[in-house]
Amino acid sequence: MFKFAKKIFSALKKILFSIGQYADLMLKVFKKHEKTPVFRRQIADEINNLGIDSLGIVAIISVFMGAVVAIQTAHNITSAWIPAYTVGFTTRESIILEFSPTIICLILAGKVGSRIASEIGTMRVTEQIDALEIMGVNSANYLILPKIVAAVIIFPILVVISMFLGIFGGWLAATLMHVVSTTAYYQGITLDFIPYEVYYSVVKTIVFSFIITSISGYYGYYTNGGALEVGRASTKAVVMSSIMLIFFNLIITQLMLG
Amino acid sequence: MIETRHISKGFGDHRIISDINLIFERGKTNLIIGPSGSGKTVLMKCIVGLLDVDEGQIFFDDRLFTEMNFYEKKSIRQEIGMMFQGAALFDSMTVEQNVMFPLTMFTDQTMEEKRDRVNFCLKRVALENVNALFPAELSGGMKKRVAIARAISMNPHYLFCDEPNSGLDPKTSILIDNLISEITKEYGMTTIINTHDMNSVIEIGDKIAFIYKGKLWWEGDNNEILDTDNEELNNFVYATELTRRLKKQK
Numbered sequence A: 001m002f003k004f005a006k007k008i009f010s011a012l013k014k015i016l017f018s019i020g021q022y023a024d025l026m027l028k029v030f031k032k033h034e035k036t037p038v039f040r041r042q043i044a045d046e047i048n049n050l051g052i053d054s055l056g057i058v059a060i061i062s063v064f065m066g067a068v069v070a071i072q073t074a075h076n077i078t079s080a081w082i083p084a085y086t087v088g089f090t091t092r093e094s095i096i097l098e099f100s101p102t103i104i105c106l107i108l109a110g111k112v113g114s115r116i117a118s119e120i121g122t123m124r125v126t127e128q129i130d131a132l133e134i135m136g137v138n139s140a141n142y143l144i145l146p147k148i149v150a151a152v153i154i155f156p157i158l159v160v161i162s163m164f165l166g167i168f169g170g171w172l173a174a175t176l177m178h179v180v181s182t183t184a185y186y187q188g189i190t191l192d193f194i195p196y197e198v199y200y201s202v203v204k205t206i207v208f209s210f211i212i213t214s215i216s217g218y219y220g221y222y223t224n225g226g227a228l229e230v231g232r233a234s235t236k237a238v239v240m241s242s243i244m245l246i247f248f249n250l251i252i253t254q255l256m257l258g
Numbered sequence B: 001m002i003e004t005r006h007i008s009k010g011f012g013d014h015r016i017i018s019d020i021n022l023i024f025e026r027g028k029t030n031l032i033i034g035p036s037g038s039g040k041t042v043l044m045k046c047i048v049g050l051l052d053v054d055e056g057q058i059f060f061d062d063r064l065f066t067e068m069n070f071y072e073k074k075s076i077r078q079e080i081g082m083m084f085q086g087a088a089l090f091d092s093m094t095v096e097q098n099v100m101f102p103l104t105m106f107t108d109q110t111m112e113e114k115r116d117r118v119n120f121c122l123k124r125v126a127l128e129n130v131n132a133l134f135p136a137e138l139s140g141g142m143k144k145r146v147a148i149a150r151a152i153s154m155n156p157h158y159l160f161c162d163e164p165n166s167g168l169d170p171k172t173s174i175l176i177d178n179l180i181s182e183i184t185k186e187y188g189m190t191t192i193i194n195t196h197d198m199n200s201v202i203e204i205g206d207k208i209a210f211i212y213k214g215k216l217w218w219e220g221d222n223n224e225i226l227d228t229d230n231e232e233l234n235n236f237v238y239a240t241e242l243t244r245r246l247k248k249q250k
């Protein structure tokens, strides 16, 4: 019993230590950057690395997701009393509210999170971060801030693209498989459209972007050891950012829709 | 001048260096020597502040470094050039971008001026036509030389080199030693070098500190080191046949 309590206590201590360390890092990250032209170029590079490079996977997933949602909705409509436009309507709602922001960000947490953690982690174990520090560069700010800014800019755009592609995928499935007509689908996706829902999703995505990049940056930055630890850090980064993402999904939804 | 007063550092319960008192003078090449694992790298990282000391004080020309805040340390660091044991070049940048990096971050020079400076520094370490290569495309010795070029690109007041010539052929090794010693005198830098290369010790050791098991075991210059009666130091100095022969001749 006593041993168990001790274990919980030490786990709690570890969690608190990590939170403190994370907060401390963020204070270093959000200091003024060195040179504006350098900072701008870094952001452009990161938008390319983190965003544009993910466009392919985002597109594929969105189209297929939309298609599956449309088919499943149609499959569930057994009663003739439910109008055909329900398929379009439900597809739009699920895609905009949940699938595009959450699922796409989870995918990005895997792709971008592991990339950030291993890139920064490698720089840590090969002393490149020390080399930055010794030159007088604030390494946390130099390495992490451009990634956060880039993600906050580009992820919402990816998610909005994903919304269009998802709804398009739904249409493709609906018409190719003769589930509903184009007219009915169109009627569904334009029915009672509430712009606030898109706003809610974009806000969610902005928070997720910050979570993914800052947490992955944190795990990379505090890697110590060698190549093995870099791998471990990148796994931890993906797991932790996914968990935090799901958790904040609930909180934001409660705050904005609850 | 750099001075350390009673500095100690450990990891967990494990003491690595203890009570090191040293003065490194300006315009001199100061060497820290000692067997592998004796704590040279840890000592150097403590001096530059990459590791926080557990005890003691460090002065950079009468400025108490150990008590400084983030911004004060940052400004002193722009006067520091450091070459790491593993070179620590930025993999994502070319050789030119690596050497240019400090200039880009901290000066307002034009691209042309920066490029001239980069070529000058690369030439001094006997590297030419490698500007467009990435670190992964260089040999170990070339990486070290690029790292030195990057360390001196800002004309630092304080130069730190962690084993600048391990892994280099004897000729390049001498070239690097001479380069470091030359620029030290030329620009009046305070230079600290970690090494276990006896050749460097004899050639450029204006001041030598022998670290053994984390303690300062012996201090002197390159004349004194050959006829000391310190047993551990003698074991270190006369470990090779070559140096033993040298002693006999003397």
Ligand SMILES: Nc1ncnc2c1ncn2[C@@H]1O[C@H](COP(=O)(O)OP(=O)(O)OP(=O)(O)O)[C@@H](O)[C@H]1O
Pocket (backbone or CB within 6 Å): B011, B016, B034, B035, B036, B037, B038, B039, B040, B041, B042, B043, B085, B196
């Ligand atoms: N981050 C660290 N955590 C724990 N122990 C460390 C750490 N860095 C160094 N040590 C230990 O400190 C001791 C001294 O290491 P250091 O790298 O200073 O040796 P060195 O004198 O530079 O050796 P070499 O000539 O091989 O480079 C070693 O026993 C090493 O295990």
Ligand SMILES: [Mg+2]
Pocket (backbone or CB within 6 Å): B040, B041, B042, B085, B162, B194
């Ligand atoms: Mg070492």
